[in-house]
Amino acid sequence: MSEARDGRMRLTVLGGFLGSGKTTWLRHQLHHGQMKDALVIVNEAAEVPVDDALLARSAELRVLAGGCACCDGREALVALLRAICDARVGGDDALASLDRVVLETSGLADPGPIVDTIRTDPVLIHHLMVDEIVIAIDALYGLDQMRHEPLTLRQIETADRLLVTKVDAAAEPDLARLVATLQALNPGAAISGAAMGSGAGLPDHAGIEPVAIPPAEGSRAPAPIAATRLDLSEATDWPAFSVWLSALLHARGDDIMRVKGVVRTPAGRLLLQSVRKVVQQPEIVPEAGAKPTDDDNSVVVIGRGFRAEDLRKSLAYFTGERR
Structure with a gap:
């Protein structure tokens, strides 16, 4: 992670496919104080927000429901972030000392357009610095999702850090193959493991052949979710x-x-x-x-x-x- 030395808030984008364990991991960070001073934004594709109920330990919490922040909910995300920045500059007591925002995206969101939106917005660029993109990968279903969900590949390719979740539930050979595949897909990303939100070790994947993932262009487009x-x-x-x-x-x-x-x-x-x-x-x-x-x-x-x-x-x- 880099440090914001110019007064801007650092923004962490937390993404990953449906059910990948994003909220469980973030909940653990909040519980143990790693992000206790962060403002957390929960983006839900559905109109009924659920994950916000699990994140009560965040210093500040905002909910963005009814559309993914990368597409249908993009304008709402920009409006919310601008309002947060205005309140911080205006001396809002709850936000005055805020230096980090965590955006937990919908499981259907592509982080790329979200980051591009923030970096090109003429207002937000002066108040927010995209610090890290963390993508959660389900140890049990990750390989299958890579094969059949083009969105999963886009999420992986944009990551600064890949977080393999549920490692306690996966067989070690399968887990090693998954890690090898992730490293092949995004060699520049750091890879770590988690179980129930806590850090967990990953098996040695040296010499393990990564799984061949067919290119999205040659595969049949899946039905809409x-x-x-x-x-x-x-x-x-x-x-x-x-x-x-x-x-x-x-x-x-x-x-x-x-x-x-x-x-x-x-x-x-x-x-x-x-x-x-x-x-x-x-x-x-x-x-x-x-x-x-x-x-x-x-x-x-x-x-x-x-x-x-x-x-x-x-x-x-x-x-x-x-x-």
């Missing part, structure tokens, strides 16, 4: 919902890339998440700094190859909420 919001009622039959989600992921796990949402339960606000066919252990979202909102009891399903109306009909059938 879309986000569908499912609103659940207070009377939702949760066992039936669990059966429906399990059945959906079993049948369409290759098309359903990410499921996440916060639901209200007697025990508190419960965070639900899945990556492909793997459902993560539900956890209670702390109330401090993350009060219940109108977006509670909403689940976002991100994937391709299905219609939103069919998804809603299927859920209503399983839970008995037929209309």
Whole structure:
């Protein structure tokens, strides 16, 4: 990392494909104080923000939902960053001493256009310096995503640092092959490992042949990825919902890339998440700094190859909420 010596704030762009572990890693950094004084911007492609509920330990938090910051949400990102810079210069007590901004992008965002936008904006260039692009790579699904998702390759190629996540869940030979492939794709990037947000060692990949990744130009363009919001009622039959989600992921796990949402339960606000066919252990979202909102009891399903109306009909059938 470089240091901003001219009064500008340093900007870290944290990216990576859907479910790659960006929020888990950032949450760990905040919890242990590495970025405690940073202003965190969470960009969600879906209209329902979820990741912000996990980042309550940030000094300041802003949410940019409803579009990727590299395309549909670009104008909103510029407006938000300009407002932050204006408030800082204007003496806002909460921002006056701010020297770092962390932008956690949507899993569908290409960091390249975001960085270009900031570096060419006539206002932001005087207040922000792009310090580092960190890209999270899922140790379990990274190679498959490189083969089938051109966006993953673009993310990797723009990185200053590649963060291999979930290394504790991957077999060592597969992990070594992944690291060798990442180094071949972006020789200039530093590569480190993480498990549950904590730093973790990577296996020796010397002499390991990298996986051949077909060029995006010669491959068939994948169907567009879309986000569908499912609103659940207070009377939702949760066992039936669990059966429906399990059945959906079993049948369409290759098309359903990410499921996440916060639901209200007697025990508190419960965070639900899945990556492909793997459902993560539900956890209670702390109330401090993350009060219940109108977006509670909403689940976002991100994937391709299905219609939103069919998804809603299927859920209503399983839970008995037929209309």
